[in-house]
Amino acid sequence: MTAFFALIRKDLILFLSDRRALVISLALPIVIAAFFGSLFGGTAKTSAIDVALVQQDTSEIGNRIAAGLKADPNLHITPLxxxxxEKAVRKGDQKVAIVLPAGFGEAAGAALFGGGRKPSIPLLYDPSQPAVLAMVKGMLTQQVMSVVSAEMFGGKMGQAMTERSLHQLDEQARTDPDSKVLRDLLASVQKYQSLPKKTDAQAGEGGAARGLSMPFTTADQQLSSGIAEQGYNAYAHAFAGMGVQFILFMGIDMGIGILLARRSGVWNRLLAAPVSLTQVLLAxxxxxAIIAFALLCVVFAVGVFGFGVHIASLPGFIGMALCFGVLTASLGLVIAAFGKTPEAARKIAMFAILVMVMLGGAWMPSFLFPQWMQTLTMAVPTRWAIDGLDAITWRGMDAVAAAPAMGVQLGFALVFGLLAVWKFKRA
Structure with missing residues (x-):
């Protein structure tokens, strides 16, 4: 056993002596995790959507719609x-442009009760931003409904339009008895319009806006399983994904190191010492595994203290880090066992690991994948590693919930290890 621990000590000293490789192994996952975390949410406030406003309608309704859009904190309105x-949207400087055409207010008021042609608001948008277009449509609809209905029920334009409509319906009632029902409705609206208006202070107390508004609000509440109720944390997932990716790259270096030792003859001299092949491979x-475990701990320590990542279960994290360390080490042995030359093995292993981390959800959460892909990636060890780390961070679960992920990683590590030993003994 003295020789076994000496071999482990030798590998650790060699790894720590290469300061440049050590810094790269730690800095790259932290920097890229911070980037992806901020890109997909993070803890920062979401930026407002850049929207251009072309206001061709300067009526009371047009001005109030424009003011409402400018006051919306989710939009950054630029009058153009x-x-x-059009030029700004084509260049990508503005995601959407809202065009309020001339005469929109009067036409929208006439169409509110089905009495006129519905006017159209052109929306110019960047084709790469379909999701943003849908959000802008929703916010625009809310403003138009509120402003147009308020003007029709209490504004000067609404009063004049109601008066004209009543005269027209009086004429139609002589030949069309059904128009009397609509006339009675508009007569009630006219009575409502004649009520004294409340001041702005009174409106703030009782919500005196006379226009139609959305009949509900939403109470957004994030839910997580287990002991934490913090919701999805993009930084937590980013640190899990980037940590897994770059530590697996370290596993490639481990395997390439064995291939280089075999090429130089150091491997044969090592096996000539009073240690067995199994001991050398296990060491x-x-x-x-120790190096991978330590790297993952340091990466997540930066995530915890620098980016607010919460680890719900310390035993669960330690278990996941140890299991992932064993998986990384066994993968390195497989690369060494089946690689013919260091150069070819590095290229093949790099490609395989990039595919594994992509399918495992390192670059984006696996719950965003199509259902068939989510099922397929259950056969990828990185999926279990990342899901397990997600479970004991932003999902707020304990070590028991992460136990299946630990078990699957150890299962893959055992298979990789047995394959490596079998191949080395045949060589």
Missing amino acids: ALAEA RAASG
Whole structure:
């Protein structure tokens, strides 16, 4: 056993002596995790959507719609002329441009009760931003409904339009008895319009806006399983994904190191010492697992203290980190066992690991995948590693919930290890 621990100590000293490789192994996953975490949410406030507003309708309704859009905290409104707005959207400087056409207010008021042609609001948008277009449509609909209905029920334009409609319906009632029902409705609206208006202070107390508004609000509440109720944390997932990816790259270096030792003859001299092949491989795997475990701990320590990542279960994290360390080491042994040359093995292993981390959900959460892909990726070890780390961070679960992920990782590690030993003994 003295020789076994000496081999482990030798590998650790060699790894720590290469300061440049050590810094890269730690800095790259942290920097890229911070980037992806901020890109997909993070803890920062979501930026407002850049929207250009072309206001061709300067009526009371047009001005109030424009004011409502500018006051919306989810939108960053930039007033532009039509030609400037088109140019800005084409260049990607503005995601959407809203064009309020001339005469929109009066036409929308006439169409509110089905008495006129519905006017159209052109929306110019960047084709790469379909989701943003849908959000802008929803916010625009809310503003138009509120402003137009308020003007029709209490504004000067609404009063004049109601008066005209009543005269027209009086004429139609002589030949069309059904129009009397609509006339009675508009007569009631006219009575409502004649009520004294409340001041702005009174409106704030009782909500005196006379226009139609959305009949409900939403109470958004994030839910997580287990002991934490923090909801999805993009930084937690980013640190899990980038940590898994770059530590697996370290596993490639471990396997390439064995291939280089075999090429130089150091491997044969090592086997000539009073140690068995199994001991050498186990020592190599143990040192690789220790290094992978330590790297993952340091990466998540930066995530916890620098980016607010919450670890719900410390025993669960330690268990996941140890299991992933063993998986990384066994993968390195497989690369060494089946690789013919260091150069070819590195290229093949790099490609395989990039595919594994992509399918495992390192770059984006696996719950965003199509259902068939989510099922398929259950056969990928990185999926279990990342899901397990997600479970004991932003999902707020305990070590018991992460136990299946630990077990699957150890299962893959056992298979990889047995394959490596079998191949080395045949060589």
